[in-house]
Amino acid sequence: MRKIAAGLLVGAIVSSAAVASAASPITLVVNGHVSKPNVPLPIIQGRAFVPVRAVAEDLGASVKWDDVQRTVYVFTGEQKEDVSFARSKTTPPSSALRLAVNGKEIKSEVPPRLIDGKAWVPVRALAEALGSGVQWHASQKTVWITNKIVNPSAKDFHGQAMITFSYDDGLDTFYDFALPLHEKYGIPATDNVIAGKIKDGARTMYLDADQIKEMNHRGVEIGSHSYSHEAGLTTLSDEQLDFELRESKAALEQIVPQVQTIGIPFSLYDKRVEAAVKKYYKAARNFEHLQNDVPLKDKLWLHTAIAVTNETTFDQIKQRIDQAVKNKQWCIIMLHGIDPDNRDLYEIKPALLEKVLAYVASLGREKILPVNTIDGVSIAGK
Template sequence: MRKIVSGLLVGAIVSSATVVSAAPPITLVMNGQGGKPDASSQIINGRAFVPVRAVAEDLGAAVKWDAAQRTVYVFTGEQKEDVSLEKSKNESSASPLRLVINGKEAKSEVPPQMINGRAWVPARELAEGLGSGVHWNASQRSIWITNKIVNPSAKDFNGQAMITFSYDDGLDTFYDFALPLHEKYGVPATTNIIAGRIKDGARTMYLDADQMKDMYDRGVEIGSHSYSHEKGLTTLSDEDLDFELRESKAVLEQIVPKVQTIGIPFSMYDERVKTAVKKYYQAARNFEHLQNDIPPADKLWMHSAIAVTNEMTFDQIKLRIDEAVKNKQWCIIMLHGIDPDNRDLYEIKPALLEKVLAYVASLGRDKILPVNTIDGVSLAVK
């Protein structure tokens, strides 16, 4: 998705013909971390440039310099022999540098530059060539490049709006299609798992334990969605209700260290269920088509602002996000399957999810802070 919105401006922040020094400095933020001495940004001919080695290696890629061909090679996979980026004595300073990423030349209106013995390349071409996200935060004059989920800390929340992407059922399409997009844009996520349907070698549509462990290690919150999800919790006896809540948590915590939140199945919820939920979980999400105040009025009865279906458009989802930004509220978006075929009502195509994630990233974390459910609760009450 090149040039998602004009506000990205990573490709055209200013229009001067040389490196700009009079304007306020541009901060480069890699996976939520800024201020690294070997990673910075410069504006060259109106384009944001970054030092190729520092940025590429932060994104898990290797770099090789071919002086004879004046070409910077960037590649993922097995590390190759490291080659210095220092100028060769035989190198012609007249011919432009080339950037080749995983065997494909990255074309840019402004070619790579050699500055003080280091190769600098356009930020957008490098990031997108490696499958990473890149966006411009105008208010903070920072370029964000991400290829992993960035869960916030307390210092990141300053009373702005928040947003949570909350996935129900524990479908394996999350692992295949949604997780890579959340990493690309650095946006946290919560997946609420039906503990009794975890894949155990059978061919089912649900996640298996190894996938869940990997997701957790990559920054995804694992929440509960009851043990069986066969009946609404309000229809159960006290004994069966306690089993659904207790056993789900117990099963999931044999896979990941902590399960602290729950998405209420079928959104069937009342005070009796809430009392039972409180014994095992710190927060509960229900669907009521409402935004949450910050802090929420009741962290054990939080609302989803929208339940996304394959009949919805980007503009409908954007409307709820913009509403949260305007009112500084917490927008929880409820999703299920992410599948190119989107055959079920509650399955959407990856392209729609990417458009939503890209929009959230483009707004900047100072306007709307992406959080998982438990982090949102923790930050909001401080």
């Protein structure tokens, strides 16, 4: 399990060794929903503790308590017949409380403990063992745990900056490498798919229909990137242009319920194309290395703040994010492939993507709200 950068983890940030007081309670948010334990979350030796059962079940896991082993077992999927640790006959039972996730003991600097008869553990230890992301937002005194994308609603917008991760082409590396990271940090995404290149059993680099349908079910907005992506839209005749826009939407809506936005191929865009796009889509994203002011001036001409390539550094991306935060703008980041081999100019390594997502998560949704394209338009267009 890769670790979130220093400064993001609850255990590394919270310094108080005392139990959190009623005057400044800690809020626990699991996959975008406020969790309400019966008692306030305590801080014990600098670590935020959570009740095992409540959090594990919120994350889709099950819990079993073994009083003899003094172990709380957490498991995903079907429970195995024997989830107990192997123990030597000469080894006496331990008096310390232990945590096991899917049969593996999880160690932490501050061990689990019983509080009022219930097992409590450090939030980081439990959440990361279940493959979830953890963020601590000090200004809000909030712990965020995520293992799925959290798409916001209009009530989450209070005039802060916004950010969108907009992927082009519909490459299968998004499914393999980007989707798990977006779920880990709970951050929305838009994938603009070339409808005419959807994989149909052939060995290609594109997504197949089942992957697209599953991605949408898991919270990813599916957008259009034209039907063929063979030429810039400004170079096409009126008939060809209408085909590229109409048929892309029609083909994708055979897979997902709605396709409402488009990423413009090759960023070739003019007023004629805009008028044609308006017949089928509610928003169009172009690349002009600009931020979007809120409220929007033109929903059908959204700007991209930065196009990320394998030559782009984290600091360059961070600079654009920080600019949006400072000016309370909407920052759209354009990406393509996510691949550990990093072979193509428009492919970046998962490590860079994770560093960016972790940074956005560390800022907190009160400072910059992650949105997909259509949600951003709904919010910023008002």
